[in-house]
Amino acid sequence: MSKRRLGERLIEAGLVTAEAVDKALDHQKITGYKLGDCLVELGLLQEAALLRFLAAEFNTRFVSAEKLAKAKLPTDVLDKLPVRMAEAQVVLPLAYDPERKLLSIVAAEPQNKSLLDEIALVTGVSEVYAYVGLRSAIAAAIKKHYYGDPTAFATLENGGPQVVRSDAAAMASAYDATGSGARAAPHLQLRFETDVSARARSAGTQMSRMSTGLRETSASRSGVSEVDFIESLNILVGLLEQERPHQRGHSAQLARQAAIVGKRMGMAPRELAAMSIAAHLHDLGKSAERHHTLASNAVNADWKTEAKRLSKAPVKLFESVKLPTAVSTILNQLYEAYDGSGPLGTKGEDISLGARILAAVDSFLDLTKNPANAHGKALPKAQALEHLRKNAGVLYDPVVADIVGQVQSGELLRHRIVQDGRQVLIAESDEAIRTDMLESSLRQGLVVHAFSTLDGAMDGLAQRECDVLVVSLRFGIQDVTALLQYARGMPECGGLPIIVLGEPDNPTRERLLMAGATAVVSATDTDKAAEVLRQLYEDRIVHNGPARMVQGSYDELPQLELLKTLATKSGRLHLRHHSLEGYLHLEHGKVVFASYAGQSGEGAMQALLKLKQADFQFDPDSLLLDQPHLDKDLATVTKELTARKAASA
Numbered sequence: 001m002s003k004r005r006l007g008e009r010l011i012e013a014g015l016v017t018a019e020a021v022d023k024a025l026d027h028q029k030i031t032g033y034k035l036g037d038c039l040v041e042l043g044l045l046q047e048a049a050l051l052r053f054l055a056a057e058f059n060t061r062f063v064s065a066e067k068l069a070k071a072k073l074p075t076d077v078l079d080k081l082p083v084r085m086a087e088a089q090v091v092l093p094l095a096y097d098p099e100r101k102l103l104s105i106v107a108a109e110p111q112n113k114s115l116l117d118e119i120a121l122v123t124g125v126s127e128v129y130a131y132v133g134l135r136s137a138i139a140a141a142i143k144k145h146y147y148g149d150p151t152a153f154a155t156l157e158n159g160g161p162q163v164v165r166s167d168a169a170a171m172a173s174a175y176d177a178t179g180s181g182a183r184a185a186p187h188l189q190l191r192f193e194t195d196v197s198a199r200a201r202s203a204g205t206q207m208s209r210m211s212t213g214l215r216e217t218s219a220s221r222s223g224v225s226e227v228d229f230i231e232s233l234n235i236l237v238g239l240l241e242q243e244r245p246h247q248r249g250h251s252a253q254l255a256r257q258a259a260i261v262g263k264r265m266g267m268a269p270r271e272l273a274a275m276s277i278a279a280h281l282h283d284l285g286k287s288a289e290r291h292h293t294l295a296s297n298a299v300n301a302d303w304k305t306e307a308k309r310l311s312k313a314p315v316k317l318f319e320s321v322k323l324p325t326a327v328s329t330i331l332n333q334l335y336e337a338y339d340g341s342g343p344l345g346t347k348g349e350d351i352s353l354g355a356r357i358l359a360a361v362d363s364f365l366d367l368t369k370n371p372a373n374a375h376g377k378a379l380p381k382a383q384a385l386e387h388l389r390k391n392a393g394v395l396y397d398p399v400v401a402d403i404v405g406q407v408q409s410g411e412l413l414r415h416r417i418v419q420d421g422r423q424v425l426i427a428e429s430d431e432a433i434r435t436d437m438l439e440s441s442l443r444q445g446l447v448v449h450a451f452s453t454l455d456g457a458m459d460g461l462a463q464r465e466c467d468v469l470v471v472s473l474r475f476g477i478q479d480v481t482a483l484l485q486y487a488r489g490m491p492e493c494g495g496l497p498i499i500v501l502g503e504p505d506n507p508t509r510e511r512l513l514m515a516g517a518t519a520v521v522s523a524t525d526t527d528k529a530a531e532v533l534r535q536l537y538e539d540r541i542v543h544n545g546p547a548r549m550v551q552g553s554y555d556e557l558p559q560l561e562l563l564k565t566l567a568t569k570s571g572r573l574h575l576r577h578h579s580l581e582g583y584l585h586l587e588h589g590k591v592v593f594a595s596y597a598g599q600s601g602e603g604a605m606q607a608l609l610k611l612k613q614a615d616f617q618f619d620p621d622s623l624l625l626d627q628p629h630l631d632k633d634l635a636t637v638t639k640e641l642t643a644r645k646a647a648s649a
Helices: 003-012 018-031 035-041 047-057 065-070 083-089 113-123 135-147 152-178 196-217 226-241 250-264 269-281 294-299 301-310 313-317 325-332 353-369 381-390 398-408 411-418 431-443 454-462 477-488 506-515 526-542 559-565 602-609 634-648
Strands: 091-097 102-107 127-132 424-427 448-451 468-472 498-501 519-521 550-553 571-577 580-587 590-596 615-619
Touching: 003 018, 003 035, 003 047, 018 035, 065 135, 065 152, 083 091, 083 113, 083 135, 091 135, 102 113, 102 135, 113 127, 135 152, 250 269, 250 353, 250 398, 250 448, 269 325, 269 353, 269 454, 294 301, 294 353, 325 353, 353 381, 353 398, 381 398, 398 411, 411 550, 411 559, 424 431, 424 454, 431 448, 431 526, 448 454, 454 468, 454 477, 468 477, 468 526, 477 498, 477 506, 498 526, 506 519, 519 526, 559 634, 580 602, 590 602, 590 634, 602 634
Parallel strands: 102 127, 424 448, 424 468, 468 498, 498 519
Antiparallel strands: 091 102, 550 615, 571 580, 571 615, 580 590
């Protein structure tokens, strides 16, 4: 297979442009390097993207260095393959299925059939499945797992980009020599070593950095990142909430659901981060007996009076830290009613969007989950949603109340699971066009987030949260061109489909296409634009677009609806209710492994299915490294649960 062939496949996969391949081929004439190495060397393709692509071409999975470092490999599995052979051939055994006599390994050359035959002969197994990994990572894993060397991966990390680049070149060479493979390997999930004390030490270390990091949050990203800071808050506030029976996990759930609403309303990632911080801090320094919300304050005058005094409690608590202005504003306005009847009298859009969103979501959660609210009981979801609709324009922003209702219907979460967490970003300054484009894209079955500024789109690109980008020419040709150049300057965005919405003249259209636009589409017909968007989206996903973890709860998507949505899926469904947690591993709609409270098997699966309330995470890219011990069709499980609930009703 020629080097040009690899370039053509990378273009088809949407990872690089034809111009990028031409530049790499010119560079190749000078250096003599492999094409993949030239693309990486010139910054036209990220090493990880190339490795992921090659793994897909070999019809297998890529096992990262991080997973190999954290994997817990049984001694009897390691004993299957002599260490000398493992070192000589750069392979590592991962799992063994005695029933099928199947050995799963990770190898630098998974397409090498003679090597797999030799391993089968030496180990006495009937079949060998090979996953692909970096040569250097496998060598480090051999040192750690066979020799117990705790520094093996530290040495790898110190090797830097040159080590990875060498591995990438080797894999590209193997591709050029043999072409893509024809074998499909099973999914694996590495069992990670867990250390509670290590987590605690990590949390403590982050706490010692928190004051400095919080000051820098509003000014730069050079200190503790917003993600790290929010994760620290999540852990610490979660521990405090353990003492409040009706509020366990409340702040984290509020932050997550508010973020979904915020994304639908076009908030930029930095605004979302400020809202998330406020969500985690909003109850600190307040009474454990009364959980103040707009819903409760509206029906109890004493609570409303107390809320005015307590609204500043979180800000005062962190006075020495100096919260970012956006966070302080949200916390101060959390109890402001949309009609101006709140403690401070702020009304309408003078209330910050973050505060309006938190107020509505917080009220809904309090009404449905807290029997100690001012109403004196937890309400059914339908009744709580009716409260939001009835008070839209009075207590709540009408648009926010409507979107909260959409989120609580579970439809948005269901779409995210169906699309494996993949999503489209739209940047459009005109609210009417943005709304029409959003609705047209949703009708196409896409998961879409819309931003009103280019900053939101740029942050989304930087955080790699985009599978297709749509940007309006309404921002101006110079700014849009700058965004295109910014995106194409990032190796991981080299092949990202980018649609420009507008009606430019021919010279401007050519300028946009030269700058990196994939297509220029008129914004006058949003349905047609959404069709183009859908086609580009499907092309990217078909060619190995990355999947993302999806988080939710049974409150948003009930258990039966969740299981029905997963009926054809593969991946890991992690379930947690307070301190109880476990997971179901799925293969094409079948439960093949279950783990709960240190046990596994049918009993673990049944225990997980009995959880009436749970937060969940679904990871479509999860791999199973344990021997499958179940073969339960998820559709059958759903029918059994439905019958069981009907019988007990």
